[in-house]
Amino acid sequence: MCDVCGCGDPQIVSVDVHERILAANDRTAAHDRAHFEAEGTLAST
Amino acid sequence: MGSPGSGKTALLEATRRAAPDLRLGAVSGDLATDHDARRLAAAGTPSRTVTTGSACHLDAAMVHHALHDLPAAAFDVFFIENVGNLVCPAIYDLGQGASVVALSVTEGEDKPQKYPPMFRAADLVLLTKVDLLPHLPGVDPGRIRAALAAVAPRPRMLMVSAATGEGLDAWVAWLRERRAELARLLCVAAVRN
Numbered sequence: 001m002c003d004v005c006g007c008g009d010p011q012i013v014s015v016d017v018h019e020r021i022l023a024a025n026d027r028t029a030a031h032d033r034a035h036f037e038a039e040g041t042l043a044s045t
Numbered sequence: 046m047g048s049p050g051s052g053k054t055a056l057l058e059a060t061r062r063a064a065p066d067l068r069l070g071a072v073s074g075d076l077a078t079d080h081d082a083r084r085l086a087a088a089g090t091p092s093r094t095v096t097t098g099s100a101c102h103l104d105a106a107m108v109h110h111a112l113h114d115l116p117a118a119a120f121d122v123f124f125i126e127n128v129g130n131l132v133c134p135a136i137y138d139l140g141q142g143a144s145v146v147a148l149s150v151t152e153g154e155d156k157p158q159k160y161p162p163m164f165r166a167a168d169l170v171l172l173t174k175v176d177l178l179p180h181l182p183g184v185d186p187g188r189i190r191a192a193l194a195a196v197a198p199r200p201r202m203l204m205v206s207a208a209t210g211e212g213l214d215a216w217v218a219w220l221r222e223r224r225a226e227l228a229r230l231l232c233v234a235a236v237r238n
Binding site for chain 1: 046062070104105106108109112119120121122123124125127134136137138139140141142143144196220224225227230231
């Protein structure tokens with residue numbers, strides 16, 4: 001069941017896949033954050 | 046971050062006018078078109094577009110590629126304008142040091158309670174288009190603030206208008222304060238290492 005976006009769809013069972021996608025994203029985000037911090041830049045969404 | 050039409054791009058255009066001394070840069074995400082980045086570039090903010098096709102959010106790799114496509118000049122503040130969406134952008138880290146959500150006065154007073162992950166993740170909520178409030182007698186910013194306080198651990202909201210400039214001084218002051226705080230934290234980390 002999807003408990004990520006709130007839809008609650010019982011057919012969605014891709015939580016592990018989603019976690020791996022987010023883990024890869026988090027690694028790249030850490031790289032981006034290091035770049036911003038090295039430049040003294042405040043990055044804001 | 047914010048819904049489609051919440052006024053994200055207009056706010057960034059107005060920020061350029063309100064803070065001419067800050068070195069600003071931006072990347073704008075949309076499913077199609079480069080309209081937003083062109084608007085920001087025309088306002089004087091170096092910008093790049095990420096067109097996501099069918100994806101409803103930016104991810105860190107998209108931001109990374111966009112950074113490599115920008116001039117090497119350093120920025121004081123770099124805005125990552127996500128695709129208009131109040132769901133997925135809340136769970137994708139983009140390397141940002143601050144998370145800001147634009148919420149317009151026409152979107153509904155209970156929007157924070159409908160999309161709690163987004164508002165829970167926000168360091169600041171900007172209530173946009175407040176110049177329209179005189180024409181919206183049923184909208185009470187106090188109720189919006191209460192809805193935010195119901196879901197957010199750090200409920201902070203500023204009322205702004207890109208059209209009139211209301212609240213932009215406080216918004217720019219917040220950006221300066223956050224940037225100074227980041228510099229202090231990095232200095233402490235460097236000393237400890």
